[in-house]
Amino acid sequence: MAIKTESFILNIGPQHPSTHGVFRLRLILDGEVITDLEPVFGYLHRGIEKLAEGRTYLQDIPFTDRLDYLGSMTNNHAYVMAVEKLAGITVPERAEYIRVILDELQRIASHLAGLGFFLNDLGALQTPLLYMFREREKIVELFDMCSGQRLNYNYYRFGGFVQDLPEEFLPALKKLLDTLPGFIDEYEQLISTNEIVLIRTKGVGVLKRELAINSSAAGPVLRASGVNWDIRRNDPYSIYDRFEFDIPTAQNGDTYDRYMVRIREMRQSVRILRQAVKDLPEGEIMGKAPKLLKPPAGEVYSRIEGPKGELGFYLVSDGTDKPYRWRVRPPCLLNLSALKDMVVGWKVADLMAIFGSIDIVMGEVDR
Amino acid sequence: MSDFWVHLLVYLVILFGFVIVSVLLFIWLERRFIGRFQLRPGPNRAGPFGLLQPIADAIKVLIKEDIIPTESDKGVFWLAPLVAFVPVMLMFAAIPFADGAMLVDLNIGILYILAVSSVTVIGIFMAGWSSNSKYSLLGAMRTIAQEVSYEIPLVLSILGVVMLTGSLSMNEIVKAQSVPFVLLQPLGFFVYLSAAMAEINRTPFDLLEAESEIIAGFHTEYSGMKFGLFYLMEYAEVLAISAIATTLFLGGWQGPLLHPVIWFITKVLIIFMFIIWVRATIPRLRIDQVMAFGWKFLLPLSLANLVITAFEILAAPDMNTAVLIGINIAVMFGLILLFSRFYKLGGGRVSVK
């Protein structure tokens, strides 16, 4: 049965409760059904890449914080690693362990916030969001202890860290690690088997395996489509090859799978954290690095597995103290490549669920 | 002045006072209660325990600038809040607060309430259409689809109660409840509460003002006093639905020891608390799922309820009440489980050319 109808354009955004920032979607709607969609980017385009070219390598670290502002620690790590690779700086053992600890904490914090927003988009009146912010707050407090900031930490330096962990950090972390799995169980109990969550997410917004790879999706979005690809395992960086952990994947690539992959990833992060805390050696926190860094001319592409996916930095040096070209590979932007294929045919309410499950941060999409 | 006019005036004042005061109280209660659900204290600065919070909101909304968009249909835009609000107030005319304590004891009380309550949807649609905003229009479209469909299970679920009492008068229905009808009509109560929550657009059926999807739905363009009226209407509707549920299923003002009015308010509060509880915990359904739930699940169940009730009245009029209650509850759970296996929510992806 075919119904002859006429469609209309609906603007979602740039300021809308569930676009996760200033993102805009031009929907062509047929009643409630989305027949076409055009994303409009750039409402948070701050020209970070241009600004970074005008400053020294060290001064560029704060810019990385403000890319994916829910994953500042991992952004720091990716950038610092790229410059270390470019300039040939070695990092002490203790610093590597601390980097892993902070990265995994940041992954949990980012997933908590992302899942909270996702459930908010499903229409759950903020309750799950506030529950997840409760745990995120504990992690943020740990970061606050070591860096003195709550959101944009600026804690990594080339060769190590700006300062050693404070004394109270490890006891607090151990306490958190004891309670965190219980909280994740609580979320699973409340959400994963909720009938309404299931019917709203199962089978909705399927991203097929082939399209996921072809559209350069990364991170949980890619893994939920059945691709076993994680930089921590496939191209190990830092000291990730020393830890035992699984890469959670799912087969259907629907909204529910993306949610479940994130929940399982948090459990794996707890597992890595436990091992890292156990093995954490004493020693230097800072390797040998000059105050004013002048890497030799050349280029480098270095990547890590951030909370949203593969976060890469492509740097070109011309031998001066400022980068010649400074480029971020933004997982959030590329995860949106296949948005149209996931959304067309679904309803406006589903768009919010699908969009929330991709978990983007506009700071990184627009840069 | 005759007694009739004195009665009318006194009750009008009492009713208005009751509705306004309890709506303000409800708003406070909801925000405090939801605050507790969300691990926080909720409003507690304005007055003791934040009790004056709704009053502050009310005064502020009253003195806020009232914007009428240039492109809107001004007459309809102006009229819509009234058309939505007045029927809700009219519903309270036939609700007994104690034995005979009501504005008018209509002998078709429940029919009158159903008839009046369905006018609200016209006001909401007027608001959505006249705003000349796409978000409002989407909200209005959802309203029409949802409220018209849920009217049917709502009415059918009440019919069971009417069959048991043999009267349409609200006062008679309360008097007939030596045992609260929630026990004799558990299935009817379930269907009524589900359908009523869809009627008054509370979570999980709050599609027409789905904040994460269509901003504020039909009242996106409303500000100031007119928005205040919609806000008032929403809570007055909840109050009305709670009061009707109390009257029809929970034995109304009946209860031992305490004053009937206190019993009535307590029961209303229990239903209201339940609605808040659902709101704080459950995500929203999608429009096609809402429709499927109404037509494929609630409608057959309410029809089955009618048949069962009729059968019980005809075949076993003298059965022991305790046994009857047991059978009814068992039948309810059986039917709900059976039906939730049978029906499919359907919908899903539409292929687009």
Next chain:
Amino acid sequence: MELDSGKPLSLLTLDEIDQHEGGIIQSFRTGHTTPYPDPADWLNSEEPPPGVFVTSVEKVLNWSRHYSLWPVMFGLACCAIEMMCMAASRWDLARFGMDIFRASPRQADLMIVAGTLTWKMAPWLKRIYDQMPEPKWVLAMGACGTSGGLFRDSYSVVPGFNMVVPVDVYVPGCPPRPEALLRAIMDIHEKIDKTRIIKR
């Protein structure tokens, strides 16, 4: 079920809309070069003189506005996360009666602009500000709101929100901690309390 869509009900194509919006942004950028003066005269104003009727009315109205300050959601960038943290359980904005975050500007009183404002976004900020009914207040959160902050030199960033809308209270920090934002809201409360409704 299949849908057979006809042409969209719009007079313009998407590309034409883009061109049109680009023109708006460009003219907006050239048209907003001087900042709005800060409405800060309340800072030095003294307590209103005692009067029986007018003062009491003023008190009641200001009291109601003080305790019922509904914010509109306007998160732009990093600061929005800290704004949410403040609204979340730990700092709990609901205590002050601000738990109703309105998504529609028509029903809001306070705009907490949190994050970096770009020229592409500026017309929309202005529009949302215009859509809010009087009386309304604007709170610029973070260094970007004050001056453009870290991104001041950029080609696409508005150096301070006061280029676009008049700002009542600025909060320093990148991003400000929730405590700082709470303090700013106290300042807005103070401004409301000092408002004279009847000019004398």
Next chain:
Amino acid sequence: MTAVLDYQQLKADLSKELPGIEIQAESSFLLALPEDIHHVCQYLVSRPLQMDYLTNLTAADYPEYIEIIFHLNSIVNNTAMTLKTRLTDKTNPKMASVVDIWRGAELQEREIYDLFGVVFENHIGLKRIFLWEGFEGYPLRKDFANGH
């Protein structure tokens, strides 16, 4: 560990497979001409190399040319490689789009078009992505001065 392909070997394979193609193998990347890039990419994505994952696509502005850089990955073989091409005509840079090979190139090519001014032919919807219509200049070119 992701293995980086041997570029000399790759060059030999490519010249055999696509005769008449001019290609240069450097120590850390493969350099192709802009007019050949579509053919080269088509070969890379097919068997046996199966470079099915376009990790990163970006550009850099040098005094004589604009360089387009492809960072490619094979998810199946867990291999990586870098492919480059140089556009010498800086006033009107043009090259073929690779969106039909990798969907992931769509947004990144739009980004390069917006910030560098490189036109990608046969792109499915090439228009400005971050900046607005009517913005003058290409910000990431070296001759663009930042500031107001």
